[in-house]
Amino acid sequence: MESLESELDRARNLDVSVLADAVESIGFECTRCGACCKSEADDPHTATVFPDEVRDLQDATDRDWRDVARPMPYGLREGPDGPEGETFEWALETDACGDCVFYEEADGDGTCTVHGDRPLLCETYPFSVALGGTSQPMGEAVDEAGMVRAHECEGLGRDISRADAEAMARTLKERAIRELTEAVGVRDNYDPADVDTGAGEVVVHDSEGPKRSDGTPR
Structure with missing residues (x-):
């Protein structure tokens, strides 16, 4: 398995024109169907958002951390007072229906209310770069090298x-570098937490170190 540093070097050396060729070969246009922003099969929408992206969204919306992001649910258990335990990274907050809290729909068209400030994961959907340590949609390769993958999407x-296509490729490269930089930070700043079972405590490990569910350092 390649080290995160090796994968980060690969990300930094990605050829934008090659990525653009892959994106152009399959084509894409957002249809505003909202599928990528809504819950699926009763599973709440889950999109990774990094600490600096949370703060950007806070600045854009004047919302508290908890109103922008929630602890990534994976690894948490349901305690008497709600989720508890340790997890890694943050997910965009959801509404009562499990849809992204920033998603609105009118007359069948979906709208992202923070489109200009949306996280890199959202900006590059439905594409991803297949490097170890990055978030990869479970999609098919769209280039011969298998580097660019695409999640199922009607667009x-x-x-x-x-x-x-070149703009998407540049953002894909930026996302890959950002995700791997974050992964290195998470690894280097990981400090196992002694979580009191039953106390309803959640600890989130991100590149800045362990945090409480409200985004404050633990």
Whole structure:
């Protein structure tokens, strides 16, 4: 298995034109169906958001940390007073229906209310770069090298301009570098927490160290 540092070097050396070729070959145009922002099969929407992205969204919306992001649910258990335990990273907050809290729908069209400040994961959907240590949609490879993958999405296969394909490619590279930098930070700052079972405590480990569920350092 390649080290995170080796994968980070690979991410930094990605050829944007090659990534753009892959994106252009399959094509994409957002149809505003909202599928990527809504819960699926009763599972709440789960999109990774990093600490700096949470703060950017706080600045854009004047919301508290808890109103922007929640602890990633994986690894947590249900205690008498709600989720408890340790987890890694943050997910965008959801509403009572399990949809992204920033998603709105009118007349069948979905709208992201923070579109200009949306996290890199959202900005690059439905594509991802297949490097170890990155978040990869469970999709099919769209290039011969298997580097660019695409999640199932009704917007795939639609015409895309070269300029838009290159813009997507640049953001894909930025996301891969960002995710691997974050992964290195999580590893280096990981401090196992002594969580009091039954006390309803949640500890989130991100690149800045362990935090409480409200985003404050633990």
